[in-house]
Amino acid sequence: MGEKRGRRGSITLRYALSYTAVVLLIFAALVAYLYTLSDREARESIITAQINRLTRMANQHESYLSAMLNTAEEMGLNPHIEPFRYDEEPWKAYDLQLQMVPYTSTSTFCDQVYLHFTGEDRLYSSSASMTLEMFCRLMRYERLTPEETRALIQENDRLTILPAQRVESSLVDGNQLRLVTFIVPLGANPGTSKGSLIFLVKDSVYQALFSDAIDGELNTYILQDGEVIASAEELPVDRAEALRPSEEGESRVFRAGGEDWIAVSLGERSWGLRYATVLRSADVNRAVRGRVQRTFALLPLLAVLAFGLALWLARRQAEPIRAIHSLLTPEADAPRRDELQQISTGIQRLTNRNQELSSRLERAMPMQRHDFVFRFMKGRYATREEAVAAARAVGLEIDRPWFAVILCNGPEGWDRPFELNQPPFDRLPGITGAGVELVALKAILYLAFAEEKEALSALAEAVRRESEGDGSPCVTAMSAAHQAFEEAPAAYLEAAAAFDNRFVMGQQAVLSYDAVSADVAEILPRAAKLTTSISQALALGNRSMLDERIDELLRFLKRTHMSPFTFRMIYNHVIDTLIHAHGAALASGTTAREYFDIFSLSSCQSIDDLDALLRRLCDSLMAGESPAEAAEGLREADEIDQVMRYMEGHFSDPELSMAAIAESFDLSTSRLSLSFKERAGMTPLEYLTLLRTERAKVLLTETERPIREISEEVGYYDAGSFIRRFKQLTGETPLQYRKLHGEKE
C-alpha cells in the first residue's frame, strides 16, 4: 500500500515538476519582457495618447476654421451681399441682415459674426448694424486700442486671428468675456475681397475643446505663427520655454523652474497653426510607475493561478496513468520498476495478445458467417437493421436492395468456395454474401445480396459454371429475388423447390424457382376441386362414386402437361388433403407417414404410381370408416342413409327442400343438418348440389343435350343457377367440362 502511494506520488510529482518548470520559464520570460519594455511602453503610450489628443483637437479646431472660411467664401459669392453706401441706401442694411441670417444662425463655434465692406464705415450682423467706430468703442479689447482694432478690420486681405483676450462689451453676453477674434476676408480671392467677416469666438468654446484631457494636470496651447491664440494652463511652466520649437520630434523633455517637463507638439498645420501640450515629467513618471505596478501586481496572482493549474494538470494526467498502470500490471506481479516502463511493457503485451485474438477471430470468421447465414435463413433477425448489424460483425455489408438463395451440388472433390467476396466470384460487381454447406443435400447454399436484381442471376450462372469446372454434371438452383429480409425462409424453400426439380429439368441451366413454379398456379386449383370430390365420395362411403372421382382426377392429370414439380405439388396436395380429412379412419398401426413421406416422393414419379398409391390409401380409408360407424349412432346413420337414398331418388325435383326432407323423416331441419354433416361430412344442401352436379357431368359428357335442358333435368329452375353451382363445385363451367371431358372420352 505504501509502495502504491509512493508510485502515485512519483507520477504526480513528476508531472507537477514538469509543469512548474514550464510555468517558471514562461514567468521568467514574461517578467524579463515586462521589466525591459513596460517602462518604455508606458511612457510611449502616454506620449502617443497626448499626440492623439492633440490631433483630435486640431482636427476639430480646423473643421471650425474651415466652416468659417466657407461661410466667408459663400457670402462673398452671394450676389445679394454687395457693398453699398449706408448713408445713401440705408434700407439695404435691412435686406443685408436678412441675407446674413442663414449664414450665422447655425454655428456652434462662433458667438457673433459681423460683416464689414471694404472702405465702408459700418459693421453689420444679422440683428444689428453700427458704425465701425461704435464697434471699436463697444468692443474694448484687453490688448488692443480701438484704433488698432479698427485698423485690423480694415486690413482685410488675409486671415487674422486675435489671440484670446478679455473684451469688455455690451455686444456680447456677460459684458466681460475672453474672446478669440477671427477676421476673414470675404470671398474666395483675398486680394480682391469686397470686405471681411469678423467672427467672435468665446474662449469658453476653446476651453471645452481642451477639456478632453483626463490624465491629470497639463497645459494645452493653440498657436499661430508662434503666438498663442488660445490656451488652457494649469501648470506653472514658463510658456516661452514650453513652446520652444523642438528638433527632437514630437516630444521633448526640458528643465525649467527646477522641474523636468515633457512637451508634446504637432508640427505646423494649416493656416500656420500649431498645437502643443506640456506635462509635468514627474506626473508622467508616476503614471508610468502606476501602470507598471498595475501590470506587475497581477503577476503573483497569475503565478498562483498558474501553479494551481500545473498541479491540477499534473493530478489530471497522473490519474489515468495510474489507472492504466493498475490495469496493465497486476499488483502481485508488479516489480519495483519505473511505472511508465511497466505501462510500455503492458501495452506491448496487450498488443501481442490483440494480434493473437485478431488472428483467431480471422480464423473463426467463416464459422461466424456460417452461423449468420443459418440464422438469416431461419428469419431470426427481427429487423433489417439487426440483420445488417449482425452481418457487419462478420464482415458482410448486406444492406443492398436484393437478395436470393442459391443451392449448388458441385461434383465430388470440388474445392467449394464459400466466400462471394473472394475469387472466383469477386469479379461480379455489387455482390456480397456467403455460402454454407448443407450436408444432407450434399450441396452448398449461397446467400447473396446485390444492388441489381440481374446480378443475382449472373451470380447463379457463375456458381453453375464454377461448379461444373471440369465438365462434371451438377445442379444449381436459385430462389426468386427478394427484397424484404423477413422473406428469407421463403427464399430458401423456393431454392429448395427449384433444386428438387433437377430430376425433371435436367442440369444444363440454372433451375429458377420462377420457372418451375409457373404451371402450379394454374393446375393446382383444378386438381384441388377434384380432390374435394374424392374426399366427398370417401365421406359418403360411396365406392362407385369414389372410383369415378379417382378416375376423373387421373384423367385430368394424364391429359395435363406439367412438370414433375407440379405433379409432386398436386400429389402432395391430394395425399395431404385426404389424410387430413379422413386420417382418423386409418386402420390402427397405419400411419399417415406410410402414404405421405416427403423424402420418399422421389419414388412416386408417374401418374400410375399415384393411381396405385391413391387407391391403396382410399381403400384403407374406406375400410377404416365402417368400424367407426358400427360403434355408435347406428340408428341415426340408418336414418341419414335413408335420407341420402331419398335425395338420390329425388334430386331432379326442383321443389326438393330441407324442410320437406326433414318433415318426411320426422326430423327437425337443424337436427337433419347436424346429423347429415356428421355422417356425410357435408350438409344436405351440399350433398344435393353434389348429386345434381354428378348427374350433370354424366349428361354433359354422354349426351349432346343443351345446357338449359340438362339444368332442368338435374333439378334447377334456371340455367344460370346451374352454371354457377357447377363451376363452384368443379372449377369449370358445364360447357368447359363437356369440351374437356367429352372430347377425351
Next chain:
Amino acid sequence: MRGKIICLLLACAAALSGCAARPAVEEAPAPAVTLSALQYELENIAIDFNHLWFFQRVEEQTGVHVDFDEVKDSEWSSSVSLAFARGRMPDLILRGSLDVEEYGVRRGLLVPLDAYIDGGAMPNYAARLAESGLREQLTASDGHMYQLGFLISQGVNTNGHFFINRAWLEALGLPVPETVEALTETLRRFRDSDPDGDGQRNEIPLAFTLDDNNTGVYNLFSFFGLPLNEEYVYIDEAGRVRFAPEEDSFLACAAWLRQLVAEGLLDVDFISQGSNIWAEKVNQGHVGMFSYWRLQNTALTPEVAAAYQLMLPVRAADAKACLPRNMDIIEFGAALTRDNPDIAASLRWLDAQFETENMLVSQNGEVGDTLTRRADGRYEVAYVPAENALYQRVPVICGQFFAPQAYYDAVYVPAAHREEKKAYCQRYEEAGVLEETSFKYLTAVAPKTAEENARLTRLKARLKAVVDAEIVTLATQGGDEAEAEAFRARLREAGSEEYVAIYQQVYDRWKGGQP
C-alpha cells in the same frame, strides 16, 4: 336638466367638503392621505420636491402627503402625453403646461373644478379668483374650469412707455408735446438747438429700433390710433379682429416716419440696429425721445435715466392715441385627473398653498429669513440668496401662486423698479391711451388647436417680413398710392386674410364658451 342636477349635487358635496377643508391651516390635520403628482421642474435647477421643507409644512397643515414625480422642462410635454396615453395618470398635475381643451374638454380625463371652487372647497383660491375678474381666462370652451391658475400680477398694462428728455425740454423751454405736430416741432428744436450744449450737432431727436413694442417704432403707430403689436392683430370695438398693417393709419404713420427720417429727426439706424446699439446711443446722452419698458434697473445708466421723464403718447389729427394693451396672463397651476381618489383632500392641499403667507413663502422663502412681514401686514423680500439656494427650501416658481394685482398690492411690497413700472401703467390707464380689449385675448387667452397654432406661426413669419420691409421702405424711401396698393396686395398674398380669419374663429369660439 340631469346635468344641472348633477352639478347641483356636486356643488353640495363640494360645499360640504369645503366646509370641512376651510380651516385646514388652523385645525388638526385630517387622517393622512397620500396622492401622486406629476411635478414640473426647471431645466437647469434640480429641486428635491419629495423632501422640500415647504411641502412638509403643507403636509403638516393638511394631513395630505404627496409623492412627487419630477419632470424636467424638456421632457414635460412628452411625459404628460405618456401619462394620459398609458392610462396611468397621476392624481395631480402641477405647473408646467397642460392642454386642458384636449385632456379636459375633449377626452374628459380631468376633473372639472368649477363646482368645487364655487362650492367652497378652496376658499383661499376662490376668493382671489372672484376678485381678479380673470375667471374667463381659466374657463374652457365647455364652460368648465379644469385647472387652477398660476399668476404673479405685475400690474403691467403695456410694454413700452414714451420718455422724453426733460433736461432738453427745460433747456429749450418747451412743454411736453401732446400732438404729432407739436412733437415734430419739438424734435426739430432738439435737432437744431444743441440742447445738450456741447456745441455739436450730435443730437438724435428720436432713437428707436424696428420691430417691437419696447424700443421699436411699432409704438409710434399708436400716435395715429393704431395699436400695432408684434402679432399685428387687434380687436375693435365691435369685437372684430383687425389686421393693423392694413389700416389707413398704418400708412399715415409710415408717411410721418418718412418725414422724420428725411428731416433727420428719427435715427435711420432704427431699421438695423439692435437694442444693444440703441441703449449705447441713449447712454451717450444725445437722444431726445424713445420708448422703453421703464427707466430704472435697465440697460440705461442711472445718470442718463434721470434726464428723462414719462410722456403720454401724442395724437395725430383726428386720432386718439392707442397703445396695445397688455394684461396678466394666467399660467397653468394645477389640475386633478379622473384617477384622483380623494378630490377633497387634493383641493385642501392645494388651497393651503394659496393661503397668503404660505404662498409668499413658497415664492420667496421663510419669514424671518429671506422674507419679512412688515408692520402694515405686507410682506417684502429681505434678500435673494445666491445660486438659487431658495430652491432647496421652497418651490419658488414651480409652486402654486395666484396673486391678482389688487390682492398682490395688498399683501406684498414689490421692488422699486416694479413700483416705477406700475406707476407708468396707471398713468397710461388713466390717460386712456390703451386699446379697449387687449390683443392678448387673441394671442394668449383664447385656446387654439395645434393646427391653428402652427398655421398662425407660419403666416405670421410671412406677414412680419412684408410689414417690416414696408416700414423700412416707406420710412427711408417713401411711397405713393400705388405702393400702398402693392403693399396691401403683398399682405393678402402672404395670407393676411386667413390670418385674421383664424384669429376671428379662435376668438369667437372662446367667447362662445364663456358663461
